[in-house]
Amino acid sequence: MTTMDPRQQVEELLPFYALDALCDEERKLVEEYLADHPEARQQLESMGRAASALPYGVAPVEPPRGVKEALMARVTLDAEAQAHPSREISPQPSRRAFSFESFFRAFSLATAAIAIIWVLILNRQVSHLRSEITTLNGRLVEQSESLEQILQNLPQTNPIISVSLKGTDVQPQAQGQLIANPNDQSAVLVISGLPPLEPGRTYQVWLIGDAPVSAGLLTVDENGRSVLIITSEEAIGSFNSLGISIEPQAGSEQPTGEIVILSDLSEL
Amino acid sequence: MAKNKNATGVPMRINKESNRLRVPEQDISQRLSDEALAAQVAQGQPVALEALYDRYAATVLGVSLKVTGDQALAEDVLQETFWRVWKSASGYQSDRGTFTSWLFRIARNLAIDAYRRRSVRPQAVYSAEDHDPILENMPDPDMNVAEQTQLVLKNRQVRTALASLPQAQRQVIEMAFFHGMTRQEIAEATGEALGTIHTRARLALQKLRDQLDGEEFE
Numbered sequence: 481m482t483t484m485d486p487r488q489q490v491e492e493l494l495p496f497y498a499l500d501a502l503c504d505e506e507r508k509l510v511e512e513y514l515a516d517h518p519e520a521r522q523q524l525e526s527m528g529r530a531a532s533a534l535p536y537g538v539a540p541v542e543p544p545r546g547v548k549e550a551l552m553a554r555v556t557l558d559a560e561a562q563a564h565p566s567r568e569i570s571p572q573p574s575r576r577a578f579s580f581e582s583f584f585r586a587f588s589l590a591t592a593a594i595a596i597i598w599v600l601i602l603n604r605q606v607s608h609l610r611s612e613i614t615t616l617n618g619r620l621v622e623q624s625e626s627l628e629q630i631l632q633n634l635p636q637t638n639p640i641i642s643v644s645l646k647g648t649d650v651q652p653q654a655q656g657q658l659i660a661n662p663n664d665q666s667a668v669l670v671i672s673g674l675p676p677l678e679p680g681r682t683y684q685v686w687l688i689g690d691a692p693v694s695a696g697l698l699t700v701d702e703n704g705r706s707v708l709i710i711t712s713e714e715a716i717g718s719f720n721s722l723g724i725s726i727e728p729q730a731g732s733e734q735p736t737g738e739i740v741i742l743s744d745l746s747e748l
Numbered sequence: 749m750a751k752n753k754n755a756t757g758v759p760m761r762i763n764k765e766s767n768r769l770r771v772p773e774q775d776i777s778q779r780l781s782d783e784a785l786a787a788q789v790a791q792g793q794p795v796a797l798e799a800l801y802d803r804y805a806a807t808v809l810g811v812s813l814k815v816t817g818d819q820a821l822a823e824d825v826l827q828e829t830f831w832r833v834w835k836s837a838s839g840y841q842s843d844r845g846t847f848t849s850w851l852f853r854i855a856r857n858l859a860i861d862a863y864r865r866r867s868v869r870p871q872a873v874y875s876a877e878d879h880d881p882i883l884e885n886m887p888d889p890d891m892n893v894a895e896q897t898q899l900v901l902k903n904r905q906v907r908t909a910l911a912s913l914p915q916a917q918r919q920v921i922e923m924a925f926f927h928g929m930t931r932q933e934i935a936e937a938t939g940e941a942l943g944t945i946h947t948r949a950r951l952a953l954q955k956l957r958d959q960l961d962g963e964e965f966e
Binding site: 491492494495496498499500501502503526527528529530531532533534535536537538539540541542543544547548550551552554555556558559562563642657659668670703707 | 807826930
């Protein structure tokens with residue numbers, strides 16, 4: 481049986497180190513190797529970038545309001561407790577000669593003093609906690625009322641929908657997303673793959689029902705990306721399609737230039 | 749859905765300039781970085797923790813839910829994750845990695861622990877049946893539009909990169925990262941040789957990195 485070369489062994493372990501999926505013993509082995517091998521650290525850094533992006537690949541899930549409220553109530557209490565720590569009782573050193581009676585008297589007095597202070601501290605804490613409970617009860621009532629309002633409104637609320645947008649033959653690499661609640665009068669438009677235009681020209685966004693209506697001018701960055709909030713006096717879901725054309729700098733009343741993106745909005 | 753067509757053809761009164769993303773852009777330029785907020789959390793400022801929560805709670809809950817497959821358990825993990833951030837922010841060292849790497853590692857480990865304590869079937873992170881996760885869930889409404897948009901873009905970039913991997917490579921990544929399985933457990937579960945699992949994990953991470961670099965993922 482041959483013993484595996486440490487370099488080869490660590491190279492096999494590195495991806496799982498980056499994925500945080502090694503047992504303690506294996507992790508220790510890798511870390512000891514990394515300490516002396518900068519080239520392995522470079523490899524790991526490269527893999528780590530890919531691994532650390534993985535959480536973003538999971539669909540985000542909107543947390544219920546109650547989670548944040550409970551967390552922040554807990555944090556607020558903790559912050560207040562840290563801001564007002566209980567005082568420590570440090571007995572004064574005695575210079576008198578030791579005697580049992582004096583020691584007993586001192587001990588009794590100290591015990592009584594500690595007990596009294598402790599009671600005062602406890603009373604203060606109880607009072608503080610009662611106040612917190614009252615505050616939290618108030619918040620709970622407010623949240624219940626808000627929740628009822630939300631529940632009442634739920635039947636009229638539509639989900640957020642994202643529609644994919646595609647470039648025309650003029651700019652086939654262009655693409656984007658329109659993210660909107662169909663009943664809302666605003667939406668987020670995310671575009672990529674559109675080249676920056678020469679001075680004096682601009683992209684113009686059109687919402688198209690029976691006729692195209694300007695939804696704003698769009699400027700892309702050097703990477704061809706842009707994000708635009710579209711607002712409208714009519715529900716976004718009432719339009720049939722979305723287009724983007726190249727227009728003069730000030731924009732046009734109707735599309736006059738080349739159409740670079742045109743997509744159906746029937747999914748809304 | 750019955751569509752209400754724009755039958756009148758009356759142009760909407762849209763102020764073109766007002767459509768620009770001014771407020772969120774200002775937010776981006778003025779907002780504190782994750783690391784700066786983490787430093788404030790370490791100094792005991794709840795407002796900083798709240799800002800971090802608003803930015804990342806939806807992603808943390810998404811990860812927790814994928815790992816545990818249980819909504820209530822995932823919400824517990826979410827709260828515990830940010831509680832750990834609150835209690836141990838002073839231990840976070842920005843020179844050893846980004847705040848999000850640290851945050852997501854806490855969430856993932858808590859979720860895996862919670863899952864192992866309660867045997868609940870986890871969900872696949874990516875499956876061919878997934879039509880578009882953006883349609884299913886949207887980020888916390890407390891996030892501003894720019895943050896929501898960034899999150900949506902990052903989600904799309906990573907999912908596109910994951911979708912480009914061969915299924916066998918993606919499976920290894922999922923099992924290791926989201927289910928906390930060791931390489932030996934993965935080999936046993938898939939019936940493949942350990943060497944094959946090593947190769948798949950290495951190739952998967954390399955390809956993911958190349959894809960994300962190509963898309964200028966930040």
